[in-house]
Amino acid sequence: MMIDKSSAKPYYEQIVLLIKEQVLQGILQPGEQIASVREMARQLLMNPNTVSKAYKMLEMQGVIVTVKGRGTYIAEQQTTVRDDAKVAQVKQKIQELVLEARYLSVDETEITKWVTEQYEGSQTNAND
């Protein structure tokens, strides 16, 4: 549960990534309840509006489900529908970053290694 206050990445995006990563790693289990917006805001020392925004995005992406009056839970089933439009967007972004990497003299095998790393376990990353 670490938010990098000195990162250029918006807080709400950091929260989204945090939750998603913990789900993929199995730290957060489907059905499990997570902290309420206000509780999470207290824990992370940030504005509830920011946490709320993050939760909304996670809900839109089908990662969590909020039940009015009961709380917020990790979604039972991951949506297995493949949204081709979104996939195309991600592909686009990745390829742009690969372009950046090429300009930084990074070769193909190294990038492939990064991808594999992310698919295996998952290690915490510094930086932004």
Added chain:
Amino acid sequence: MMIDKSSAKPYYEQIVLLIKEQVLQGILQPGEQIASVREMARQLLMNPNTVSKAYKMLEMQGVIVTVKGRGTYIAEQQTTVRDDAKVAQVKQKIQELVLEARYLSVDETEITKWVTEQYEGSQTNAND
């Protein structure tokens, strides 16, 4: 020479990517003169200041060299210094996108394919 005006990506960043891609693909050759700021602005139907901003970024990255009163040229030599801090940033960003891809049910081999594509020819993609 296509700029997506409806993309969330700033115009100037799109121009930067465009030029960089064309250089890596060999469409633009070292020493070659590229369109002037005003000419490019005319072609892309945008403000010269925006194009100028893109050119400035490209110059700082060593992709082009610009000379007052003479014009703008593709840099003769690419600086091949590997800036580890920047590499770490790109790695970080790529891994975050890989995380997103996993949520969209994209498997590792497909992403690897995207990377390879970018290293071989390079085809243009829509979206942002």
Added chain:
Amino acid sequence: MMIDKSSAKPYYEQIVLLIKEQVLQGILQPGEQIASVREMARQLLMNPNTVSKAYKMLEMQGVIVTVKGRGTYIAEQQTTVRDDAKVAQVKQKIQELVLEARYLSVDETEITKWVTEQYEGSQTNAND
């Protein structure tokens, strides 16, 4: 915090130098927040865009880190990569100025003294 409005040096470059010098002198500490773009613009009696341009350059050089909605901070760690191409450029420029100095009957020891001065404390100079 002095900007020479009659200098040939662009405002934004003067700001860049100002901040860099204060960082090297320890007046500005890593992690410390600096004046917002608008605030700095008010203080220096100039357009916020100009200050913004300076901040952008400082960010690209890794001196500061700027976060949308939160503010601008002195970077925690300086990137210590030595970019030989940039070093060569600076060397080139310095040697040209040394040439000029020789024509002004300045001897080698005096220039060496200037260099040392800059490495020790650092005192502000007028002119451009």
Added chain:
Amino acid sequence: MMIDKSSAKPYYEQIVLLIKEQVLQGILQPGEQIASVREMARQLLMNPNTVSKAYKMLEMQGVIVTVKGRGTYIAEQQTTVRDDAKVAQVKQKIQELVLEARYLSVDETEITKWVTEQYEGSQTNAND
């Protein structure tokens, strides 16, 4: 006699430096006649206006002297008056570059070496 067409430095400045360096190195001797504006322009493949501008600057700095109808000569005596205002300017510029160098992890001894190099012989420099 080399002008770097791909340098960001204005042509006229390059000419000025060229002449000054050759004088300091003794390649051009006091009293020696140099090529006329038009002749020099032909040799360097550039606009006579550009060469003319360079010669005017050299004359202002007392490096050359132009005699109407007779031609242009290397000045007999170097002005030994030390112009403190100009010296202050050069000092200022050098110290700014030293600041840049420090940010590029260059230490004091290396810069001092550059200065010494320029005072001894004088070698041609690539880059800009």
Added chain:
DNA sequence: GTGGTCTAGACCACT
């Protein structure tokens, strides 16, 4: 003609 700097002011995203 080229690029560079600066201002003024609009609109957007994040906290």
Added chain:
DNA sequence: GTGGTCTAGACCACA
């Protein structure tokens, strides 16, 4: 409140 992007238009320096 913060910074970011974009436009419009003025003025300057270089070729």
